[in-house]
Amino acid sequence: MADVWDCYHRDLTTVEEQILTNIGSDVPLVKEISTFILQGGGKRIRPLLLVLSARLCGCQGHEMHALASFVEYIHTATLLHDDVVDDAEFRRGKEAAHRLWGNQASILVGDYLYAKAVRSIVDFRIHELNSVIAESVRRMTEGEVMQISLNRYQRVLSQTEYVQMIERKTGALIAAACQMGAILGDADASDQEALFHFGLRLGTAYQIADDMLDYVGHGDRLGKTLGTDLRQGKITLPLLHLLHHIDATRRGEVQALLEQSYLGQGDIERIVVLMNEYGSVEYSMAIACEYVDKAKSALGGFGESTAKQALCIAADYMTARDH
Amino acid sequence: MADVWDCYHRDLTTVEEQILTNIGSDVPLVKEISTFILQGGGKRIRPLLLVLSARLCGCQGHEMHALASFVEYIHTATLLHDDVVDDAEFRRGKEAAHRLWGNQASILVGDYLYAKAVRSIVDFRIHELNSVIAESVRRMTEGEVMQISLNRYQRVLSQTEYVQMIERKTGALIAAACQMGAILGDADASDQEALFHFGLRLGTAYQIADDMLDYVGHGDRLGKTLGTDLRQGKITLPLLHLLHHIDATRRGEVQALLEQSYLGQGDIERIVVLMNEYGSVEYSMAIACEYVDKAKSALGGFGESTAKQALCIAADYMTARDH
Numbered sequence: 001m002a003d004v005w006d007c008y009h010r011d012l013t014t015v016e017e018q019i020l021t022n023i024g025s026d027v028p029l030v031k032e033i034s035t036f037i038l039q040g041g042g043k044r045i046r047p048l049l050l051v052l053s054a055r056l057c058g059c060q061g062h063e064m065h066a067l068a069s070f071v072e073y074i075h076t077a078t079l080l081h082d083d084v085v086d087d088a089e090f091r092r093g094k095e096a097a098h099r100l101w102g103n104q105a106s107i108l109v110g111d112y113l114y115a116k117a118v119r120s121i122v123d124f125r126i127h128e129l130n131s132v133i134a135e136s137v138r139r140m141t142e143g144e145v146m147q148i149s150l151n152r153y154q155r156v157l158s159q160t161e162y163v164q165m166i167e168r169k170t171g172a173l174i175a176a177a178c179q180m181g182a183i184l185g186d187a188d189a190s191d192q193e194a195l196f197h198f199g200l201r202l203g204t205a206y207q208i209a210d211d212m213l214d215y216v217g218h219g220d221r222l223g224k225t226l227g228t229d230l231r232q233g234k235i236t237l238p239l240l241h242l243l244h245h246i247d248a249t250r251r252g253e254v255q256a257l258l259e260q261s262y263l264g265q266g267d268i269e270r271i272v273v274l275m276n277e278y279g280s281v282e283y284s285m286a287i288a289c290e291y292v293d294k295a296k297s298a299l300g301g302f303g304e305s306t307a308k309q310a311l312c313i314a315a316d317y318m319t320a321r322d323h
Numbered sequence: 324m325a326d327v328w329d330c331y332h333r334d335l336t337t338v339e340e341q342i343l344t345n346i347g348s349d350v351p352l353v354k355e356i357s358t359f360i361l362q363g364g365g366k367r368i369r370p371l372l373l374v375l376s377a378r379l380c381g382c383q384g385h386e387m388h389a390l391a392s393f394v395e396y397i398h399t400a401t402l403l404h405d406d407v408v409d410d411a412e413f414r415r416g417k418e419a420a421h422r423l424w425g426n427q428a429s430i431l432v433g434d435y436l437y438a439k440a441v442r443s444i445v446d447f448r449i450h451e452l453n454s455v456i457a458e459s460v461r462r463m464t465e466g467e468v469m470q471i472s473l474n475r476y477q478r479v480l481s482q483t484e485y486v487q488m489i490e491r492k493t494g495a496l497i498a499a500a501c502q503m504g505a506i507l508g509d510a511d512a513s514d515q516e517a518l519f520h521f522g523l524r525l526g527t528a529y530q531i532a533d534d535m536l537d538y539v540g541h542g543d544r545l546g547k548t549l550g551t552d553l554r555q556g557k558i559t560l561p562l563l564h565l566l567h568h569i570d571a572t573r574r575g576e577v578q579a580l581l582e583q584s585y586l587g588q589g590d591i592e593r594i595v596v597l598m599n600e601y602g603s604v605e606y607s608m609a610i611a612c613e614y615v616d617k618a619k620s621a622l623g624g625f626g627e628s629t630a631k632q633a634l635c636i637a638a639d640y641m642t643a644r645d646h
Contacts, residue, residue: 027465029472081434085427104408104471107430111404111437112464118441119457122450130453134442141435142350148427149352 001317004310008051011065015047018069024116033101033109037076041092046071049202049314050177053195056307057185063124064184071177073117074137078144078173080110085148086232128183136176143168150235156243157235159287163204165235170210171203178202191301198298198311205291205318211236212284215272227268233258237287241280242271250274288319324640327633331374334388338370341392347439356424356432360399364415369394372525372637373500376518379630380508386447387507394500396440397460401467401496403433408471409555451506451515459499466491473558479566480558482610486527488558493533494526501525517621521634524618529641531611534559538595538604550591556581560610564603565594573597611642 005012023034047068054064082088083096084103090096098106114137121133146165150157157165178199182192214229215238229236243251254274257267275281295315302308328335346357370391377387405411406419407426413419421429437460444456469488473480480488501522505515537552538561552559566574577597580590598604615638625631 025465025468027469027472030465030468081430085430103426105468107404107408108464108467108471112461112468114434114437115457115460115464119461122453122457125450127445127448127450130445134438134445137438138435138442141431141438142348142353144431145348145353145428145435146350148431149350 001313001320004048004313004317007306007310008048008055011051011055012044012048014062014065015044015051015068015072018065019047019072022066022069022073022116022120024120025112029101029105030109030112033080033097033105034076034113036100037080037091037097038072040094042072042076044072045206045314046075046174046177049174049199049311050181052307052311052314053178053181053199054184055181056195056302056305056311057182057187057191059181059185061184064181067121067124067129067180067184068177070117070120071133071173071180073113074133075173077110077113077117078140080106080113082144084110085144086228088228126183129180132176132179132183136172139168139172140170143170143172147234157240159237159240159244162235162237162240166207167200167204170207171200174203174206175199194298194301198295198315201291201295201298202315202318205288205295205315208237208284208288208291209319212238212281212288215275215281227263227265230258230268230271231263237284238275238280239271241283242275242278245278245280246274285319292316292319324636324643327371327636327640330629330633331371331378334374334378335367335371337385337388338367338374338391338395341388342370342395345389345392345396345439345443347443348435352424352428353432353435356403356420356428357399357436359423360403360414360420361395363417365395365399367395368529368637369398369497369500372497372522372634373504375630375634375637376501376504376522377507378504379518379625379628379634380505380510380514382504382508384507387504390444390447390452390503390507391500393440393443394456394496394503396436397456398496400433400436400440401463403429403436405467407433408467409551411551449506452503455499455502455506459495462491462495463493466493466495470557480563482560482563482567485558485560485563489530490523490527493530494523497526497529498522514624517624521618521621521638524614524621525638525641528611528614528618528638531560531607531614532642535561535604535607535611538598550586550588553581553591553594554586560607561598561603562594564606565598565601568601568603569597608642615639615642 019038020035023031025031025034050068050071051064079091080097083091084098084106088096089099118133118137121129143165147169150161150165175196176199178195179192182195187195211229214227214236230239243254246254254271257263257271260267292315296312299308299311342361343358346354348354373391373394374387402414403420406414407421407429411419412422441456441460444452466488470492473484473488498519499522501518502515505518510518534552537550537559553562566577569577577594580586580594583590618638619635622631622634
């Protein structure tokens with residue numbers, strides 16, 4: 001992956017400049033919070049994928065950098081809202097914005113970043129861009145609401161329902177980023193669709209891999225505390241796998257643990273032990289890798305190129321992140 | 324005003340149907356919360372103004388009703404977020420959504436309604452509509468952030484700064500509703516601009532009048548508790564007027580009251596007594612009426628018509644609401 005960052009260094013530097021210069025508000029608090037969160041060390045996965053997709057489709061223009069910055073604004077808006085929703089303490093190892101400026105400011109600056117991105121994308125005057133981004137934001141917000149409705153463990157979700165939820169929550173925006181790159185490269189409908197599906201599957205793999213970090217990651221390295229998702233009652237694939245495969249007595253034990261108002265360290269460790277016993281984490285990793293393979297196969301119609309290679313490396317990176 | 328509701332009854336009934344049928348999500352919680360808040364007895368000022376502006380410009384089509392419903396979605400999204408931001412107990416006399424479903428759901432369903440509206444407006448395939456709505460949402464969210472940044476009484480705002488804030492917070496969306504009606508009616512740039520300014524001034528008048536309700540309204544009739552804005556440290560025109568005109572000793576007294584962590588009933592009554600002594604509420608009403616007059620004068624270029632009359636009545640209604 002280091003080679004990809006290296007090879008597209010100039011594009012990514014330009015995107016970085018655009019991210020910081022396009023905020024476009026004379027309200028100091030908007031700039032302050034936006035700059036804080038946008039400089040918080042995000043990996044810029046969505047901008048990278050947009051740029052690579054645009055390059056794959058032969059785009060030579062400079063609009064891709066600005067467009068990539070607006071996609072990052074939308075992603076950043078969801079982070080601001082998610083951290084309020086989850087009452088998160090940290091984001092990427094730093095104190096979360098809502099703990100520094102309050103929930104009010106985080107909600108409203110999140111709204112601003114959404115609106116600024118939509119407003120700026122309209123200025124491209126390309127109907128397809130508006131259509132793709134607006135539909136993806138609709139799907140994404142729908143996925144977020146699905147997540148909180150389903151997080152109550154009243155029944156064990158099927159894996160299909162879980163995938164539908166994360167396809168919306170995480171896949172939709174990544175799919176849109178890839179398709180928008182294709183649109184800028186004047187790709188035909190079938191190439192656009194291929195890149196959309198590439199992004200959708202990649203996003204799904206990314207979310208499954210991210211879910212696993214909760215059970216196998218190291219809090220200090222990832223800026224995420226082990227067991228956070230469990231404590232918040234968030235559904236993840238390893239947990240679903242466990243609940244579907246465990247024998248009835250022990251399922252009762254796990255569900256009793258989950259239903260407590262607060263999960264202690266010992267409760268979390270017990271669940272992780274059971275997950276290891278039932279191979280739930282390995283299973284999830286296998287599913288994530290399957291989605292990566294499906295993503296790569298969506299690119300079958302494109303000839304070999306540096307951009308295609310880079311997209312495939314980026315796809316592999318989804319399941320090979322630091323955990 | 325009853326005559327206006329009556330005369331445009333069919334348009335408004337169609338808008339009402341569209342509001343309830345266009346939600347467009349298969350996620351039950353999205354539908355449940357959206358329907359709850361959309362059926363919460365809103366006055367549909369923005370849809371009415373959009374329809375009247377469209378009629379004024381000769382629009383005969385049916386797109387106006389759907390478009391009006393999407394503008395109401397955006398307004399509703401801001402209500403969901405505002406109630407979380409303000410930790411409001413009630414909305415229009417009913418328990419606020421976030422107290423029934425939680426802050427998480429209110430934030431995310433608000434995001435959904437924004438996204439759904441933008442997504443649906445894109446489908447009209449009229450660039451000007453996208454441009455006008457996206458810019459107005461950007462301005463509006465900017466106004467919301469301005470409000471919380473300015474709400475700290477560290478210095479007394481000028482009236483100009485206050486008006487700049489409410490023009491964005493409340494004026495921008497109403498101005499967009501009027502201009503979008505004009506766009507559907509194929510109005511030329513100068514008629515569009517006239518309706519934009521009509522809406523902007525109307526929105527400003529509306530917000531000033533709404534601010535006054537905090538000091539003269541009756542909690543039970545308005546679903547708003549007397550003194551709420553004061554308790555939340557919200558800047559309103561009567562308070563600004565008082566702080567600008569009161570003598571230095573008493574200004575110290577008022578500022579000491581405002582700086583308390585909790586304002587008791589007695590504190591609020593004391594401030595209201597001072598406002599009456601300095602004519603701050605009357606002054607605010609006069610300014611609101613000035614904005615109504617400026618709004619009406621923006622329509623000078625349009626010939627007489629039922630729609631124009633109705634817009635003027637709606638303008639007067641802004642300062643004559645139930646208080």
